[in-house]
Amino acid sequence: MRSLHHCPAPAKLNLFLHVIGRRADGYHLLQSVFQLIDRADTLHFDLRDDERIVRTTEVPGVPAEQDLIVRALRLLQAEYARRHGRLPPGIDVAVEKILPMGGGLGGGSSDAATALMAANHLWRAGLSQQELMELGLPLGADIPFFLFGETAFAEGVGEHLQAVQGPDCWYVVIEPGVAVPTPAIFSAPDLTRDSKAVIIADFSSSLISVAKEAGFGRNDLQDVAERLFPPVAEAVAWLARYGDARMTGSGACVFCAFTSEREANQVVAEVPGRWRAWKAQSLPRHPMKSLLQNQAVIE
CATH class of the missing domain: 3.30.70.890 (GHMP kinase, C-terminal domain)
Structure with missing residues (x-):
């Protein structure tokens, strides 16, 4: 299998968000409930014949080298190489972007999470959900939630997640x-x-x-x-x-x-x-x- 198209990267809403403290390193301690909604960016993935990670569409205001999608895929590529002793094929990524930047909807983090799920499948990398969450956390505190993939009560900086019943609305x-x-x-x-x-x-x-x-x-x-x-x-x-x-x-x-x-x-x-x-x-x-x-x- 060399392609995976029409991959959704849904937005999230914070049904509440409390700041309950601050760590010594300056990060804030939060409590929140994350709710997925059916408004989403759409990503398309195609394996390459070389080892490059290439975003094939422009995203205004986000150079490819800074894009969480590209950075996340490179992290997974490096982890694959560590486990298998070789690099997997590169990937072309096309992005249909509708979620606004700086909107609090988690669009960039959701795109990165969808990219990790898709590449883990295409490469048959074999990482578990928890391993993907740990891989994505350094890039963004919201990425683990999107990989967790269900309504969640979040604590810490947003990485400690427990499933919770959310509203149907x-x-x-x-x-x-x-x-x-x-x-x-x-x-x-x-x-x-x-x-x-x-x-x-x-x-x-x-x-x-x-x-x-x-x-x-x-x-x-x-x-x-x-x-x-x-x-x-x-x-x-x-x-x-x-x-x-x-x-x-x-x-x-x-x-x-x-x-x-x-x-x-x-x-x-x-x-x-x-x-x-x-x-x-x-x-x-x-x-x-x-x-x-x-x-x-x-x-």
């Missing part, structure tokens, strides 16, 4: 038109860094409400992002008319949950034209897992 997501750099949020002096720790049972006993009631917890990064990037505050205020609107990740995207696709469609239709908005459904499982299982049956 639709989301309206607004892109406020700004890219929020994560370091700017975490370095802010007024960032809340001492939220009280919670446990999975706290979340599980009060799954995020999807009407006009408040969901569980909050996003501790939101106040800073709203102050530094007023469009985020404007989008939250507008969407809050329909329910519990909040920011995902370190921003900038804002979301609100709804019980039905019809409700989500109605809200999307009313979003002011200065913003990009779309609907998405919650996913209980990463779609790449099914794709690779089906591929294995075919083979």
Whole structure:
């Protein structure tokens, strides 16, 4: 098998995000629930006759050498060589990019995770899910979640994951038109860094409400992002008319949950034209897992 096409790299939402401390090395200790949604980038992989890793499409603002996809594949290529004593074939990667950068949706990390899953399959590298998670962590704290591939209660810097039941609902997501750099949020002096720790049972006993009631917890990064990037505050205020609107990740995207696709469609239709908005459904499982299982049956 030399190709694997139409590979999804879905977005995530942080249903809540608390900062509960800071490590000696400066990294913040977090608690969050990560939820996959069915809005996704799409990647296509083709083995090469040499050993190069080549991104064949342009991604505005992201040089290929800095792209997490390329960096992740090179790490896996090196691990393959360490285990097998030779390099695997190179790979051409084409990217259909729709997830915004600096949006808090994890797009770059999701692309890298999908690349690791695809290459592990094409190369028959044999790495387990846990081994892929450990390989990807140095590149980005969100990558292990996308490899974990299901709704997860996350702790540490985001790498300690436990499966948790998530809501079955639709989301309206607004892109406020700004890219929020994560370091700017975490370095802010007024960032809340001492939220009280919670446990999975706290979340599980009060799954995020999807009407006009408040969901569980909050996003501790939101106040800073709203102050530094007023469009985020404007989008939250507008969407809050329909329910519990909040920011995902370190921003900038804002979301609100709804019980039905019809409700989500109605809200999307009313979003002011200065913003990009779309609907998405919650996913209980990463779609790449099914794709690779089906591929294995075919083979």
